[in-house]
Amino acid sequence: MNFLLFILLLSQVICTWSHGWPPYNHEDDCLDVAIIGAGIGGTYTGYRLRNRGLKLAIFEYSDRVGGRMFTAALPTVPGTTVDFGAMRLNPKEHTFLAHTATKLGLKIVDFPLNYGNRNETIYYLRGRHLLPDELGGPRTPYNLRPNERLSPTDLLWKLYTENTNMSRYAYPSESEIYTIYTTDGYPLYTMSMDNFLSRYASREAYSYLRDALVWHHATGRFGAQIGLDFLTFLSDDTSPTDLKTVDNGMDQVPKRLLSAFVLASPRHSIHLNHHLTSMKGRPGNYRLTFQPTRTVAGYTKPTLLPNRHVCARKVILAIQKDCVEKVDFAPYKSREFRRRLNTVYGVQSQKIFLAYPYPWKDFNNINENITHAKTNLPSKFTYDWREGSNGYWIHLPSYSDGESSVALWRELQNQGSTIYGSMPGAQRVSTEVRDRIHSYMSRIYRLPKSYIPSTVGGAMQLWDTFPFRAAWHIYKPGFRMEQTRDYMLKPFANHEVIHVAGSWWPNKLQGWSEAALRAVDLAVKRYL
Structure with missing residues (x-):
C-alpha cells in the first residue's frame, strides 16, 4: 500500500x-x-x-x-510516538482489531507494561506505600472488617459470590449475568455498583475498593454487573505478554x-x-x-x-x-x-506525558524495578519510562479517569505558562500541571521534589469536550x-x-x- x-x-x-x-x-x-x-x-x-x-x-x-x-510525538522527541487514547490491545480478546491490523500490514508488538506488571507495581494509598502482596494486610490504611482484609480483586469476588447466587468457581457468561440475583432477591443487573457495595460492604471497604482498583467504574452509578467484567481485566494472573500495541502508534x-x-x-x-x-x-x-x-x-x-x-x-x-x-x-x-x-x-479520562533528560525515578529508595504506580491521588496511574529516539526519556506520570480528576487537570491546564517543549493548543502542558505532577511524583517515588530535573517536553490530552465528552461509555x-x-x-x-x-x-x-x-x-x- x-x-x-x-x-x-x-x-x-x-x-x-x-x-x-x-x-x-x-x-x-x-x-x-x-x-x-x-x-x-x-x-x-x-x-x-x-x-x-x-x-x-x-x-x-x-x-x-x-x-x-490519537498518536502524536512530543516536539522535543521526534520519531518517538505516544498514544493519547487507545494504547494497547489483547489479541486473545480483541480478535477483530488484531486481525485487521495484521491484514493492513501493520506490525503488532509487545506492550510490556500490561496494566502494570504485578511484581513491578507500587500502591500509594492514603499516604502509605504498599506492594501488591500487602493489600488487605495489616499495613493497609483502611479500617476493614476482618472478613474484608483481602486484596481488592479478591474482596470484590468475595462480595459477589457470597451475596448472590453466582458460582464461586467461574465467571458468568453474558447470558448468565441476567440470572444472577442477590441474596435478598434483586437482579444484579438492575443495581448500581454503589447500591450493591452499600448493601454488602463497609464504608471503609467501599473506599478501599474505589482507591485500590483505581478505575472510576470500580464504584459509582454504573451497573453492578460491570464489576464482573472489571475483574477479568485485573486478575492477578494476567500475563505481561497478554497485551500488545501497534508499532508507531495505534x-x-x-x-x-x-x-x-x-x-x-x-x-x-x-x-x-x-x-x-x-x-x-x-x-x-x-x-x-x-x-x-x-x-x-x-x-x-x-x-x-x-x-x-x-x-x-x-x-x-x-x-x-x-x-x-x-x-x-x-x-x-x-x-x-x-x-x-x-x-x-460517559467516562472522562486524561493522559499527561512529560520528557526528561534522564529517568530520574531510578534514584528513588523504593525499588528500582518499579515501573508502575496506582494511587488515590488525582494522577491515579503512572507508567514507566520510554527512551526517546534522541536520548530523552518520556514518562506517563498521570493516566486518570472520572469527572473530578479530569476537571482538576483541565483547571490546571488553563493556568500558568506553557512548559518548554510542550505540544501547543489542546495538548498544552502548563507549568501548573507540571508542578502538580512533580508534587505527586515526589510522594509516590519518595524523592524530594528538588531531585526532579526540569522537563524537556510534554503533552497532555483531556477527553472531556465535544465531540469526545467521554473517553468511553459504561452501562447504567x-x-x-x-x-x-x-x-x-x-x-x-x-x-x-x-x-x-x-x-x-x-x-x-x-x-x-x-x-x-x-x-x-x-x-x-x-x-x-
Whole structure:
C-alpha cells in the first residue's frame, strides 16, 4: 500500500471540498452511503464497503483521522510516538482489531507494561506505600472488617459470590449475568455498583475498593454487573505478554483503513471539518446538513461559513453517544430512542506525558524495578519510562479517569505558562500541571521534589469536550445490554440510519476499539 500516495490524495480531496461543495440536491446526485465520523468505526465501515461499487463519503468533525485513536510525538522527541487514547490491545480478546491490523500490514508488538506488571507495581494509598502482596494486610490504611482484609480483586469476588447466587468457581457468561440475583432477591443487573457495595460492604471497604482498583467504574452509578467484567481485566494472573500495541502508534489502524478506502475507488471521498447537525428525509433521499468547522492547534470550532447539504441513500453514524444526541433528526425525539440512547454513562479520562533528560525515578529508595504506580491521588496511574529516539526519556506520570480528576487537570491546564517543549493548543502542558505532577511524583517515588530535573517536553490530552465528552461509555443499571446494542444498531425499521459506535456494545469490550469493529461487522452482516 502506498501510504504517501494516500496522503497526497487526501490533501487534494480536502482542498477541493474546502473551496466548492457539490450540490447533491437531487436523488441522482446522492451518495449511496454517508459515513459520519473518521475514527476506527467510520474508517472500518468505509473499508468494509470499499469494493461494492458504491459512492461513499466519510465526514469528520475535526481535521484529524482516528478519533480516540490519537498518536502524536512530543516536539522535543521526534520519531518517538505516544498514544493519547487507545494504547494497547489483547489479541486473545480483541480478535477483530488484531486481525485487521495484521491484514493492513501493520506490525503488532509487545506492550510490556500490561496494566502494570504485578511484581513491578507500587500502591500509594492514603499516604502509605504498599506492594501488591500487602493489600488487605495489616499495613493497609483502611479500617476493614476482618472478613474484608483481602486484596481488592479478591474482596470484590468475595462480595459477589457470597451475596448472590453466582458460582464461586467461574465467571458468568453474558447470558448468565441476567440470572444472577442477590441474596435478598434483586437482579444484579438492575443495581448500581454503589447500591450493591452499600448493601454488602463497609464504608471503609467501599473506599478501599474505589482507591485500590483505581478505575472510576470500580464504584459509582454504573451497573453492578460491570464489576464482573472489571475483574477479568485485573486478575492477578494476567500475563505481561497478554497485551500488545501497534508499532508507531495505534492510530496507524484507522489511517491505513482510510488509505485503503480512498484508494479503492475514485467515487470514495473523505471530508474533514464537517459537523453533522441535522438529517431529514426518507430512505433513498436523506438530506444531511453540515456546519463547516475549523481546527487550530487541536481545537475545533464552528465557522461562519454557510451550512452545506448532502444527499445520501443510507447514513451510518460512527460517532459516540454524546455526538448522536446533538443531531437533529425527527425520529431521535421518540421516547424509546431517547431511553435507549441514554442507557450508558460517559467516562472522562486524561493522559499527561512529560520528557526528561534522564529517568530520574531510578534514584528513588523504593525499588528500582518499579515501573508502575496506582494511587488515590488525582494522577491515579503512572507508567514507566520510554527512551526517546534522541536520548530523552518520556514518562506517563498521570493516566486518570472520572469527572473530578479530569476537571482538576483541565483547571490546571488553563493556568500558568506553557512548559518548554510542550505540544501547543489542546495538548498544552502548563507549568501548573507540571508542578502538580512533580508534587505527586515526589510522594509516590519518595524523592524530594528538588531531585526532579526540569522537563524537556510534554503533552497532555483531556477527553472531556465535544465531540469526545467521554473517553468511553459504561452501562447504567437496569438494561439488558445485548438488546440495547441490537436496538441502537438500527433503531428505526422504516429508516436506513445505522449506529456503529462502541458506546452500546455489551460487557467488557465496551470501552475498547474492538467494540466499534464488532458493531460495524454486525451492521454489515445485517443491514448493508
